[in-house]
Amino acid sequence: MMWIHKITEKTTHRQIKNEKLEESETTIDRGARVEVFENGVIGYAGTQDISSEGLIKAEQKARRLSVASQKNPLFRFSENIRPFAKGQYKSPIQKSLDSVSLEALMSLLIDCTKAMKTSDEIILRQAGVTIVETEIHSTGPQGHETLQNFSVISLNFMATAQRGSEVQYRTLHGRSAAYQIGAELFSRHRLIPNCEMLGRQALELLNAENCPTDQVDLILAPDQMYIQIHESIGHPLELDRIIGDERNFAGWSFVQPKDFGNLQYGSKLMNVTFDPSRFGELASYAFDDSGMKAEKQFLIENGKLVRGLGGLESQERSGLPGVANFRSSSWNRAPIDRMANINLEVGNTETEEMIQSMKKGLIVHSNRSWSIDDYRDKFQFGCEYGQWVEDGKIKKIVKNPNYRGRTLEFWRNLAYVGKDSETFGTLNCGKGEPSQIIRVGHSSPYCLFKNIEIFGGG
């Protein structure tokens, strides 16, 4: 049996620096991945020659690799790992990308860097836009056919302030403002005020005190929650990690097969979903690369771990429940288990109530540093902008806010979950051998965690 995935992707990156052009670059990528499934083993071949001659050559290579792998396979799969599929997906777009001319886009970005200039101390102002248009056309046996079109925009806005040797910056949401969206994102009256805010806050940081070392209540804004979810929920729940495929590179997981249905991952307020149907979120889609239909599933319910992030191959290998997340980064890589949209479902606390509940604490915004161990346990994160709270009120801004902790203890300290969710994402989640980068989305409200170790820079 054979499947062919033809992938066409156009990426344009335009960036303005200090009101002048910094970068204009277009990348056209087009290729096909041919997959040959024989005797329970799939061989893969990627080519940029998608003529019928090119595809025949690729098929021969894929067959050769299937045959070679059959000599010592890790697992022989049943045909169930490749369900029949027929259907389409299109990113939800209100305004077509063609509706904004290059001149208009450039002039908007120029005005964005102008808006960041709240003072002469804002030495560097950058406004960049990355637009990705992807088409994935998959065909297979008995008329199997899916066509998925994605329209993605990622914003990279940054204001850097300097006074003497002190340098501080603010970016728009720690560079996680990335969505499936159309040209409606380029709205002047939404972007310009954001840019003014970045300029103002970068200046505030120049005047701010360093974040203290302490153990306090910590509120994470949604643009920090996204990476906390990504690193300490998304990756450890990937079934291919749990069954050992990534042990040489990305790592293993503290989660074990027996934990599904049993492990109390976090407090009762914690509800986490795999949701490929969320409007505008970066990793929404209708089918994964195996043809499995993508549907919303609870991974963690009332704090208890119920389901992992593994496609049909990992499900067959492990006997564990999974989701439709068998995805490759492009035509030149074989699909593996990838998180997609992993969201923390909303709770019922207003952010203001959370702040009022704090005797002493910290609110952090926009990620700037991240690191976690290969079992996804001991983490450390740094943020751009901190707000210090005493007696239920925000008292001052602090710079270089950092915190560290251990995954289960941290999530069990989740004490409040906000009412309103915000959506972020990244184009650059890395994993796999050979390595792949892929798009992931994370939605979350503000959340409060008790007793967290915090510290500053320097």
Add this chain to the structure above:
Amino acid sequence: MNWKSSLQQSFEKNTDMILQKLDGETEVSFYLEAEESEFVRFSKGQVRQATAVDQAEVNLTIKTKTKTSKISFPMTGVMAEDRQRFLLYFGKIQKELEALPENPFPIQFASSGQSFTNKEGQTPNAEFIIDKVKADASKDDFVGYLASGPIVRAVKNSKGTYHWYSTDLYFVDYSLFEGQQAVTANVAGSRWVEADWQNSLSESRAFLDQMRKPKKVLPRGEYKAYLAPSAVSELVSTASWGGFSQHAFQVGQCGLKQVFDGTKKLSSMITLKEDFTLGLCQPFSSNGELAENTVTLIHQGVGEKLLTCSKSAVEYKVTSTGANDWEHAQTLDLAKGQLSKEKIFKEIGTGLYLSNLHYVNWSDRQSARMTGMTRFACFWVENGDIVGPLQDMRFDISLYDLWGSQLLALTDFQETSVNNLTYIKRGLGGTRLPGALVDGFRLTL
């Protein structure tokens, strides 16, 4: 005709075809990145997935007196098909130029002559490594992968510059596991050397034997530590993102800013060079500029030169070192010191032996602080003897201290490791580094 030859022929003919179309105003540069690869992925000594990939990307930069733009597109090595693509994308980018604002810092494409390097080897294919792992490592819990086959980098521009660099390379990057204890290694080269493979496996097994002892759980604190070259490599590789960059320095984001502005001096043992004579990667940039053979970044603890690309050179009115556009180091050499292999454990006395580090990231660039984890074959040592493997710990430490007053010794040997990154495409380059003995290595979690 093989893949490499058809690719070369098509690249030469089709770039010439575009060059002949240029009017006097327009200049172009073509940068080719290509590979013909086989990847085989293993877990538990068995094949997880095998993938073959042919890929070639042309990065076309076009400029006039005032404007610049770039487009990248795939080529196939099939002459007629590629001709259409060159024409199509050249037309598109030419048209787009009109709509773009002016480039405030236009660079000159280099006129640096011509060169041709083809490092022939014989790299293992999928069948070969599958048989090898089955024969030699089926009793081990062997996990990792082979990446193998030719890699090409070439540049050609309208100033008559043409450099071609092709090399046959492979690596097997693997770990051996026993329960949760693991050791990692990398075997690499341009042809298979059976002895290298066998030695690597037996060294790994010997390390794994040492890890059967009970795990040592340490409290947070500061420890004397030996960092093996592979651990030093994790720090140096992270530092090379922004730590030696002219652009990062100019906008206050250089992780080693104070070394390069002269306000801090590192240990005089630290002499760090970007050294293209190691022969690990192509010595030219994407616009045809030849890199300096060696660029001394830090000389005996004092910041000397920053990696500077032609764009930064124009923007900040400094001299280019021929660095790539990102100004990250590709082929670093840290000078060796005095500590001999035999004395390492004795000199640790009581402390840490760290083979590898994991997920290293800047935690505060302004103070050169980095955080990361211990991983694989890390040990607790008492009175010069291994007591047992270490429970993974997080560190958070300033390079100003670690490579300054806390640096006790560098080893009198270096290890060369090749770039094993395979995001989007297989990387070139690598590092040649000694091990380092340090005091006050700060464990925080």
